[in-house]
Amino acid sequence: MFAVIFRATVKETDSEYRIMANKLRKLAFETYGCLDFVAVCEGDQEITISYWESKMAIKTWKENAEHLIAQELGQKRWYSSYNVQIVEVKHEYRF
Numbered sequence: 546m547f548a549v550i551f552r553a554t555v556k557e558t559d560s561e562y563r564i565m566a567n568k569l570r571k572l573a574f575e576t577y578g579c580l581d582f583v584a585v586c587e588g589d590q591e592i593t594i595s596y597w598e599s600k601m602a603i604k605t606w607k608e609n610a611e612h613l614i615a616q617e618l619g620q621k622r623w624y625s626s627y628n629v630q631i632v633e634v635k636h637e638y639r640f
Contacts, residue, residue: 546580546634547600551593553619553627555586562623565615577606591624596634603631 566584573579573595580596597603606612619627 546637547597547603548632548634549593549595549597549603550630550632551591551595551627552629553591553624555589555591556623556625558623561618565611565618569612569615572609572611573606577609578602579606600631 570582573582578598579602580598582593582595584591584593586592597606
């Protein structure tokens with residue numbers, strides 16, 4: 546299993562941002578096999594962690610046409626900076 550950690554400094558959000566975020570989240574689950582998706586915002590910081598079965602699923606998700614539009618809008622309007630990390634989950638335990 547792999548996780549994508551997206552950390553961003555939010556510049557501005559608007560109604561289009563929320564609509565796009567909801568649409569992409571649904572698309573990630575229904576079309577690309579996302580296993581889990583958690584987003585947290587505090588002040589101007591946003592952290593999103595999504596979980597995937599494979600790096601190929603992550604790659605095809607990143608290259609989705611609507612996701613590419615969202616990435617462009619994120620760079621131009623919504624974020625002043627962001628960082629993406631893709632990590633492999635080696636061990637997991639739960640309570």
